[in-house]
Amino acid sequence: GENVEQHPSTLSVQEGDSAVIKCTYSDSASNYFPWYKQELGKRPQLIIDIRSNVGEKKDQRIAVTLNKTAKHFSLHITETQPEDSAVYFCAASQGTGGGADGLTFGKGTHLIIQP
Amino acid sequence: DVKVTQSSRYLVKRTGEKVFLECVQDMDHENMFWYRQDPGLGLRLIYFSYDVKMKEKGDIPEGYSVSREKKERFSLILESASTNQTSMYLCASTRTGGLGQPQHFGDGTRLSIL
Numbered sequence: 631g632e633n634v635e636q637h638p639s640t641l642s643v644q645e646g647d648s649a650v651i652k653c654t655y656s657d658s659a660s661n662y663f664p665w666y667k668q669e670l671g672k673r674p675q676l677i678i679d680i681r682s683n684v685g686e687k688k689d690q691r692i693a694v695t696l697n698k699t700a701k702h703f704s705l706h707i708t709e710t711q712p713e714d715s716a717v718y719f720c721a722a723s724q725g726t727g728g729g730a731d732g733l734t735f736g737k738g739t740h741l742i743i744q745p
Numbered sequence: 746d747v748k749v750t751q752s753s754r755y756l757v758k759r760t761g762e763k764v765f766l767e768c769v770q771d772m773d774h775e776n777m778f779w780y781r782q783d784p785g786l787g788l789r790l791i792y793f794s795y796d797v798k799m800k801e802k803g804d805i806p807e808g809y810s811v812s813r814e815k816k817e818r819f820s821l822i823l824e825s826a827s828t829n830q831t832s833m834y835l836c837a838s839t840r841t842g843g844l845g846q847p848q849h850f851g852d853g854t855r856l857s858i859l
Contacts, residue, residue: 631804636787662845673835673850674788681845719787723845730776730795730841732803733848735787 632657634722636736644744649710651739653720654702660722663696663703664733669716677718678705707741715743748772749851751836757857764823766854768836775841777819778848779803779811782833794819795841826858 633656643649655663664679680687680694680703687694691710696703707714717740721733752767770777778793780803790803792811800811808830812820819838823830834854839846 639785664845664847673852676847676849679845679847683844721788730793730801730839731845732778732790732793732801733788734804735780735789737785737787 632660632722632734634720634734634736636720636739638739639737640740640742642742642744643710645710645712647710649707649714649741651705651718651720651741652702653704653722653736654700655722655734656701657722657724658698658701659724662723662731663694664721665694665705666719666721667716668719668738674719710743712743712745715741717741749836749838749849751834751851751854753854754852755855755857757859758823758826759859760826760828762823762826762858764826764856764858766821766823766834766836766856768819768821768851769817770819770836770838770849771817772838772840772849773816774838774849775816776839776846777813778837778839779809779819779821780835780837781805782835782853788835791821828858830856831858832856 636653661682666674668674693706720736723731748771779791780788794813810822836851837848
């Protein structure tokens with residue numbers, strides 16, 4: 631089955647700096663890579679996702695890059711703000727089930743934004 | 746906006762009890778999922794369902810079963826609860842569509858088995 635590794639487990643950055651979280655996956659058949667943000671005591675919320683037919687996707691301060699050859703993908707957050715503090719999860723699935731695919735998650739990164 | 750509702754935020758049960766966790770979604774989604782979340786382990790897939798009465802095992806199905814009698818409702822059943830099933834349980838749903846569909850999560854049920 632799929633295995634997703636996520637690094638680092640904790641990331642502390644100064645407010646206004648950039649943050650990068652990296653994930654690798656094992657199953658070359660994976661095609662769908664979402665990122666979730668989970669604030670303390672709340673549900674995971676999808677913040678951005680990428681499919682294997684593109685290499686990069688951007689939404690305001692958030693971007694995701696995908697390297698299918700190397701089987702890794704990364705989340706980039708620029709101009710970090712205090713409200714970016716949360717746990718971030720990457721995930722992967724084959725995505726070919728038209729929605730009927732369970733996600734395999736990384737173990738999470740606790741992002742701390744220092745004022 | 747998608748609404749995934751889990752019946753309980755907190756639940757305390759005893760070892761050996763049969764436990765039911767309920768999840769309802771209001772967007773007519775075909776696919777529903779159950780995950781458990783443990784500190785340092787991320788989210789792990791227990792079971793999922795792509796249609797009424799259909800179910801598929803995820804990565805950690807042992808000790809669990811599921812029921813999907815109606816499209817909007819997906820139940821997770823702990824046949825005989827054990828202390829190692831103390832965890833946060835999250836339900837999610839997606840519609841059927843093209844390559845990769847976003848999963849929408851409920852608020853979770855924090856289950857403690859004593």
